[in-house]
Amino acid sequence: MSDKKNWPLWEIFVRSKNGLEHRHFGSLHASDAEMALENARDVYTRRSEGVSIWVVESSHITASNPEHNGELFEPAADKVYRHPTFYDLPDEVKHM
Amino acid sequence: MSEKEVKNLEEIFEARIARDEKIEPKDWMPEKYRKTHIRQISQHAHSEIVGMLPEGNWISRAPSLRRKVALLAKVQDEAGHGLYLYSACETLGISRNELYEQLHSGKAKYSSIFNYPTVTWADMGAIGWLVDGAAIINQVPLCSTSYGPYARAMVRVCKEESFHQRQGFEIMLKLANGTPEQKEMAQDALNRWWWPSLMMLGPTDAESVHTEQSMKWKLKRKTNDELRQQFIDQTVPQADLLGLTIPDPDLKWNEETGHYDFGNINWDEFWQVVKGHGPCNKERMNARVGAWKRGAWVRDAAMAYAEKKEARKKVSKAS
Numbered sequence: 369m370s371d372k373k374n375w376p377l378w379e380i381f382v383r384s385k386n387g388l389e390h391r392h393f394g395s396l397h398a399s400d401a402e403m404a405l406e407n408a409r410d411v412y413t414r415r416s417e418g419v420s421i422w423v424v425e426s427s428h429i430t431a432s433n434p435e436h437n438g439e440l441f442e443p444a445a446d447k448v449y450r451h452p453t454f455y456d457l458p459d460e461v462k463h464m
Numbered sequence: 465m466s467e468k469e470v471k472n473l474e475e476i477f478e479a480r481i482a483r484d485e486k487i488e489p490k491d492w493m494p495e496k497y498r499k500t501h502i503r504q505i506s507q508h509a510h511s512e513i514v515g516m517l518p519e520g521n522w523i524s525r526a527p528s529l530r531r532k533v534a535l536l537a538k539v540q541d542e543a544g545h546g547l548y549l550y551s552a553c554e555t556l557g558i559s560r561n562e563l564y565e566q567l568h569s570g571k572a573k574y575s576s577i578f579n580y581p582t583v584t585w586a587d588m589g590a591i592g593w594l595v596d597g598a599a600i601i602n603q604v605p606l607c608s609t610s611y612g613p614y615a616r617a618m619v620r621v622c623k624e625e626s627f628h629q630r631q632g633f634e635i636m637l638k639l640a641n642g643t644p645e646q647k648e649m650a651q652d653a654l655n656r657w658w659w660p661s662l663m664m665l666g667p668t669d670a671e672s673v674h675t676e677q678s679m680k681w682k683l684k685r686k687t688n689d690e691l692r693q694q695f696i697d698q699t700v701p702q703a704d705l706l707g708l709t710i711p712d713p714d715l716k717w718n719e720e721t722g723h724y725d726f727g728n729i730n731w732d733e734f735w736q737v738v739k740g741h742g743p744c745n746k747e748r749m750n751a752r753v754g755a756w757k758r759g760a761w762v763r764d765a766a767m768a769y770a771e772k773k774e775a776r777k778k779v780s781k782a783s
């Protein structure tokens with residue numbers, strides 16, 4: 369095996385058509401961003417699945433820890449007043 | 465973590481899966497879950513990669529341009545399948561290099577079917593029809609398996625498999641309706657690929673060690689024997705349509721069960737091939753390891769180029 373550095377891992381995001389957001393498709397290895405783009409085209413868009421590709425080196429992604437989901441997302445759960453159903457209105461009010 | 469805490473976490477974990485929740489890479493998971501998934505997903509990835517070799521053998525000798533582009537596209541898809549699966553596997557904390565190392569050293573297995581030779585063009589038909597056909601039966605239930613990245617990779621794989629099987633069946637159809645020699649060639653390919661395809665669905669339930677746990681984790685939704693029966697039931701009418709004979713004198717429709725009865729599978733042969741004594745085990749590994757070694761300078765050069773470019777960018781920013 370070669371003692372040189374291994375190709376880093378890249379995360380691949382593809383916009384399937386204009387009007388839609390880029391979505392995570394998977395990952396692949398490439399020596400640089402340009403190669404990651406070309407490889408992503410071959411690996412993830414062989415059947416016109418995309419019109420635009422983003423590549424991001426995986427090591428640049430900071431992810432939240434699911435074990436801390438409690439603290440992180442709990443504040444949203446007790447703010448029911450952020451939802452329309454929190455407000456009591458008479459049935460006669462239409463279009464609201 | 466104390467033993468009790470782990471046990472508690474495990475219970476919560478199993479309950480999540482039972483509720484059909486997905487497990488994602490950063491979620492806590494039992495070590496056994498991680499190990500089992502690394503083993504299964506990597507084995508699956510290796511099978512896709514090694515699976516390119518028997519068909520790659522015929523790309524340069526395809527009988528027409530139409531057949532050639534189709535076979536080329538199919539083999540390229542298999543490379544893609546391998547890459548989707550390797551990347552799913554890496555989310556479990558194992559590196560691509562370790563995975564390759566396991567394949568190349570023989571520590572990891574791949575599907576035994578790819579250790580059979582492809583001696584005629586008809587084998588391209590039989591592989592697409594039978595081998596991809598059996599693979600589809602294995603893979604469709606995995607689209608709803610519990611590990612998120614694996615399930616997502618399988619959805620993509622399954623979408624692409626149907627073209628593989630159809631192009632194979634079309635090759636068989638053409639040969640079966642051709643000259644007597646061509647039909648003979650198709651029959652010969654069916655004769656050679658039928659039994660290995662049945663074996664491909666795995667050992668009988670009685671001998672399968674992983675089934676119960678795999679069912680719980682949705683790595684399996686039907687047993688090997690159920691999948692095999694499903695494969696036989698759907699393939700026999702297709703063989704009839706081709707006007708070819710399945711090489712099993714005991715094969716016959718059972719009115720009572722609503723399934724085909726079939727003859728004994730030669731499991732000794734299966735285990736021989738799994739243990740490395742199939743007709744092409746050595747050849748496949750030599751081809752794979754050889755390609756990896758011969759490509760080393762390209763990988764190194766690309767990396768050196770990338771580093772040089774990066775350094776140059778830094779210098780020009782600084783000035």
Ligand SMILES: [Fe+2]
Nearest residue numbers: 512541542545
């Ligand atoms: Fe495949």
Ligand SMILES: [Fe+2]
Nearest residue numbers: 542596625628
């Ligand atoms: Fe396939």
